[in-house]
Amino acid sequence: MATNGKIIGVNGNLIRVAFTDAVVQNEVAYAKLASGVKLKSEVIRIRGDYAELQVFEDTTGLKTGDDVEFTGELLSVELGPGLLTQIFDGLQNPLPRLATECGFFLQRGKYLHALPRRKKWTFTPVAKVGDKLTAGETLGTVPEGIFKHRIMVPFKIQGSVTVESILAEGDYVIDDVIATLKDSEGKIIEAKMSQFWPIKIPIKQYAERLRPDEPMVTQQRIIDTFFPVARGGTYCIPGPFGAGKTVLQQLTSRYADVDIVIFAACGERAGEVVETLREFPDLLDPRTGKSLMERTLIICNTSSMPVAAREASVYTGVTLAEYYRQMGLNVLLLADSTSRWAQALREMSGRLEEIPGEEAFPAYLESVIASFYERGGVVRLKDGTKGSVTIGGTVSPAGGNFEEPVTQATLKVVGAFHGLSRERSDQRRFPAIHPLDSWSKYEGIIDVAKVSAARHILVEGGEVNQMMKVVGEEGTSMEDFVVYLKSEYLDAVYLQQDAYNDIDSACSAERQKYLFGKVFQILKTPMTFKEKDVARSFFLKLTQITKDWNRIEFQSQEFKNLEVQIFKSVAEAEIHV
Amino acid sequence: MYKVYHRIERIAGSVITVKAEGVAYQELAQVTSGQGISLARVNRIDGDMVDLQVFAGSRGISTESQVRFFGKPMDTPFGDSLLGRVFTGAGVPRDNGPLIEENSVPIGGPSVNPSKRIVPTRMVRTGIPMIDVFNTLVVSQKLPIFSVAGEPYNQLLARIALQAEVDVIVLGGMGLKFDDYLYLKDFLEKNGALSRSVMFVHTASDPIVECMLVPDVALAVAEQFATKGKNVLVLLTDMTNFADALKEIAITMEQIPSNRGYPGDLYSQLASRYEKAVDFEGSGSITILAVTTMPGDDVTHPVPDNTGYITEGQFYLRKGRIEPFGSLSRLKQQVNGKTRSDHRTIANTMIQLYASFRETLEKQSMGFRMSGWDQKVLKYGERFEKEMMDLSVNIPLERALDLCWIILADCFNPEETGIPSKLINEYWPKKG
Numbered sequence A: 001m002a003t004n005g006k007i008i009g010v011n012g013n014l015i016r017v018a019f020t021d022a023v024v025q026n027e028v029a030y031a032k033l034a035s036g037v038k039l040k041s042e043v044i045r046i047r048g049d050y051a052e053l054q055v056f057e058d059t060t061g062l063k064t065g066d067d068v069e070f071t072g073e074l075l076s077v078e079l080g081p082g083l084l085t086q087i088f089d090g091l092q093n094p095l096p097r098l099a100t101e102c103g104f105f106l107q108r109g110k111y112l113h114a115l116p117r118r119k120k121w122t123f124t125p126v127a128k129v130g131d132k133l134t135a136g137e138t139l140g141t142v143p144e145g146i147f148k149h150r151i152m153v154p155f156k157i158q159g160s161v162t163v164e165s166i167l168a169e170g171d172y173v174i175d176d177v178i179a180t181l182k183d184s185e186g187k188i189i190e191a192k193m194s195q196f197w198p199i200k201i202p203i204k205q206y207a208e209r210l211r212p213d214e215p216m217v218t219q220q221r222i223i224d225t226f227f228p229v230a231r232g233g234t235y236c237i238p239g240p241f242g243a244g245k246t247v248l249q250q251l252t253s254r255y256a257d258v259d260i261v262i263f264a265a266c267g268e269r270a271g272e273v274v275e276t277l278r279e280f281p282d283l284l285d286p287r288t289g290k291s292l293m294e295r296t297l298i299i300c301n302t303s304s305m306p307v308a309a310r311e312a313s314v315y316t317g318v319t320l321a322e323y324y325r326q327m328g329l330n331v332l333l334l335a336d337s338t339s340r341w342a343q344a345l346r347e348m349s350g351r352l353e354e355i356p357g358e359e360a361f362p363a364y365l366e367s368v369i370a371s372f373y374e375r376g377g378v379v380r381l382k383d384g385t386k387g388s389v390t391i392g393g394t395v396s397p398a399g400g401n402f403e404e405p406v407t408q409a410t411l412k413v414v415g416a417f418h419g420l421s422r423e424r425s426d427q428r429r430f431p432a433i434h435p436l437d438s439w440s441k442y443e444g445i446i447d448v449a450k451v452s453a454a455r456h457i458l459v460e461g462g463e464v465n466q467m468m469k470v471v472g473e474e475g476t477s478m479e480d481f482v483v484y485l486k487s488e489y490l491d492a493v494y495l496q497q498d499a500y501n502d503i504d505s506a507c508s509a510e511r512q513k514y515l516f517g518k519v520f521q522i523l524k525t526p527m528t529f530k531e532k533d534v535a536r537s538f539f540l541k542l543t544q545i546t547k548d549w550n551r552i553e554f555q556s557q558e559f560k561n562l563e564v565q566i567f568k569s570v571a572e573a574e575i576h577v
Numbered sequence B: 001m002y003k004v005y006h007r008i009e010r011i012a013g014s015v016i017t018v019k020a021e022g023v024a025y026q027e028l029a030q031v032t033s034g035q036g037i038s039l040a041r042v043n044r045i046d047g048d049m050v051d052l053q054v055f056a057g058s059r060g061i062s063t064e065s066q067v068r069f070f071g072k073p074m075d076t077p078f079g080d081s082l083l084g085r086v087f088t089g090a091g092v093p094r095d096n097g098p099l100i101e102e103n104s105v106p107i108g109g110p111s112v113n114p115s116k117r118i119v120p121t122r123m124v125r126t127g128i129p130m131i132d133v134f135n136t137l138v139v140s141q142k143l144p145i146f147s148v149a150g151e152p153y154n155q156l157l158a159r160i161a162l163q164a165e166v167d168v169i170v171l172g173g174m175g176l177k178f179d180d181y182l183y184l185k186d187f188l189e190k191n192g193a194l195s196r197s198v199m200f201v202h203t204a205s206d207p208i209v210e211c212m213l214v215p216d217v218a219l220a221v222a223e224q225f226a227t228k229g230k231n232v233l234v235l236l237t238d239m240t241n242f243a244d245a246l247k248e249i250a251i252t253m254e255q256i257p258s259n260r261g262y263p264g265d266l267y268s269q270l271a272s273r274y275e276k277a278v279d280f281e282g283s284g285s286i287t288i289l290a291v292t293t294m295p296g297d298d299v300t301h302p303v304p305d306n307t308g309y310i311t312e313g314q315f316y317l318r319k320g321r322i323e324p325f326g327s328l329s330r331l332k333q334q335v336n337g338k339t340r341s342d343h344r345t346i347a348n349t350m351i352q353l354y355a356s357f358r359e360t361l362e363k364q365s366m367g368f369r370m371s372g373w374d375q376k377v378l379k380y381g382e383r384f385e386k387e388m389m390d391l392s393v394n395i396p397l398e399r400a401l402d403l404c405w406i407i408l409a410d411c412f413n414p415e416e417t418g419i420p421s422k423l424i425n426e427y428w429p430k431k432g
């Protein structure tokens, strides 16, 4: 049902196309340059006898009268073994293979298969002839790196099908037909190892959605202890530039306790992705003993790449995440930055001359953001196993002001808010998550009552600090002053964490529980000092050795020695009643 | 062979509309009017109505002026003969030298495939401690100087350009004051650097569209040098003028503004230029040092704000000094772990203590009694400002680090600094 059309207008990456037959909203089309190069586009609005298309490429050279071919297919990604470890652009073009073909620079109109066609996969059938199955149920498996990749009944099949034939164990390529299925009307469907799925439609071939109730340990103390994220939960990291959004996501992609990490670099710096893709292959994942790259997939549509594909990139990312969730895996999708995607929507909305909302963002911004985060979640699959997609998105608010449309729309739908503060990043208090403004609705790894007591100390310490600015140190009681110093201590040795220290950069759940217990004990120890300067230098010293302690291997001899030293000095400051 | 049109339908700002057929988006054209000849570029097509940005502006253009389309997008000549030369944003010589027409290369070309990029590892030594110690500059970095009007940002730019060991300097001037243009040119000449420089200069009195072209032309030329193995430093001053040119044209085109009149694609526009900074595997590199003046000293103004989200850090220039707060080199950790074992810790510690100094100053100004600790911090802060922050200080990194230890030891006891004991043992100056 391929329709043809002709360009009647070009405005940036928006083209207007006159057509005669039928056109489907959101279908893919190709605009043809005089040179014969075809530019991938998507229908975004239809008005009478013309359609408006966003072109995923630079439109230089397009003219009125140029041909447009409609495909009748929605913008889709290919799902199958061989996705992991890859680096795709927002439209699922494999960037390293593009580089082999085109060299240093990207070349418009060049589209490659996402998955290698000739690679053989060892298929082990699970279903048998005669089995009655529904979409998403397992036909067989192939090993993909460290995972058992499920080959499933194609997601778009409706109702149940009967397995007519299935290949025996053996090596096959993804285009081989591995099973034939018969639907209720007797129609035969061929199933391959790969299938296509439209990125804007959630994959929902599971039994039910569950409440996210298991923590996803990130090994960042301030997150796991104070503002935890649950597997299958959603969270956002808004912050002004340079406050540490990207570094925090990089740390999370490295240390988070999940099976698979999908990193969607959306409209940010290319250099930051390069760090990941150059370093991960050589980093070992302590959970598996294999390279970290084996559990990673990168979608890379950085700021100088075509804007329309930026919008597609977050959907591509979440679709791939949902696909692996269907295999009973825990997947983490990190998107940096969702604001760039929102801006892509805004640019397009402006060209469409829609009525602008606040800061010229389109009026539907909120619902678009909400339905994106809705794609996260824990599910029970049809075979009873569980899988999850956790979504963490950074937000880059204009002027660092959280009272802007993207931050506000995001805060309405996520389960945790890690707000980064300019003040803390200026003071090099990293991760710069604001300990009082941030929140999480999820359960963490440490007793809630103790966490809230610790938070209380931070609040009180902050108040004393404010007061001291008015009445000075001399007008502050020793008792208050100690509260202030204790809150600073908690901040320095627990909330702050050195991303560039081999040991401190990741703090296991076990170590957090241990450390929190000890720090909590110190906070609860009544202390008094003769003079404020004595108190200050006591805490400076205590902070220093506790920081040293954080940089030593957990439960090593040196670790134990330092612990003794810490508590000896605490005993000296303790009031003996 | 070129199509020529004689009827102009609409004239507004620097944009004209002609009725024409077979014209391509972004195609280059030439407009001839009573005022002379100007280049123009197609930036919207609606049926047979074609909008063009006229580089020299629309002043003097009549409805009968002539428009000739070239059938190709804009390009720029390239070759070693560019070195030592000065051009306008449209590529016309400003220096009475000959017109160069060899070897045209397209401008605003596609971006580098991210998988072909490499992690940058080479430090650029500037001799400025606020940069070398605290916010190290790295080859292939893109970094602006955030500044209020009136600060010596062009001087700082020129000084870094000279100190950095690069093969080629490409200077893009946008809305430059004529005096500043002459200053930069004379400075490069006096220091023998003009022969390895190319300048594309738009001065405050030149047409606005040419301002918009400067970064693209400068970066296209830089890219050519870099793919031929050269390490190139691109200086762009002042990117706020570039953004204002974008704004002016967007408004003429009746685009819906997003923030204080700037178009919604300001971020993408700035990013597509800054992202040209790159270290090519097995070839040359492009480092971009820009100036972004902050209207009203407001960093949340859309231009510095969007820039900060794009670039790999920024240097705040205020009162003739590079401010430690807000200044950032995002690439510093790529290099400062390999310079000297104390580099990272010293940088963090000195800044944290300087933050305490600022707090103490505040307390002092409110008339509170200064404790023993406060006295130490005050002494420290004064020395830091004089011996580190002052822009006249010009010492190599290693000497600057040594000096940091001396300042610390003169002001504090080791444990008051929070420096890990291992480093204290290794570096803390021994008394006597």
Ligand SMILES: Nc1ncnc2c1ncn2[C@@H]1O[C@H](COP(=O)(O)OP(=O)(O)O)[C@@H](O)[C@H]1O
Pocket (backbone or CB within 6 Å): A239, A240, A241, A242, A243, A244, A245, A246, A247, A248, A430, A431, A432, A497, A498, A499, A500, B309, B328, B329, B330, B331, B333
């Ligand atoms: N956890 C951290 N530990 C140490 N330094 C950090 C940390 N997070 C951020 N930084 C510093 O802040 C800089 C900016 O961080 P980045 O994540 O790129 O900011 P954003 O993405 O918010 O613009 C980094 O280059 C680094 O110097």
Ligand SMILES: [Mg+2]
Pocket (backbone or CB within 6 Å): A245, A246, A247, A268, A336
């Ligand atoms: Mg970032």
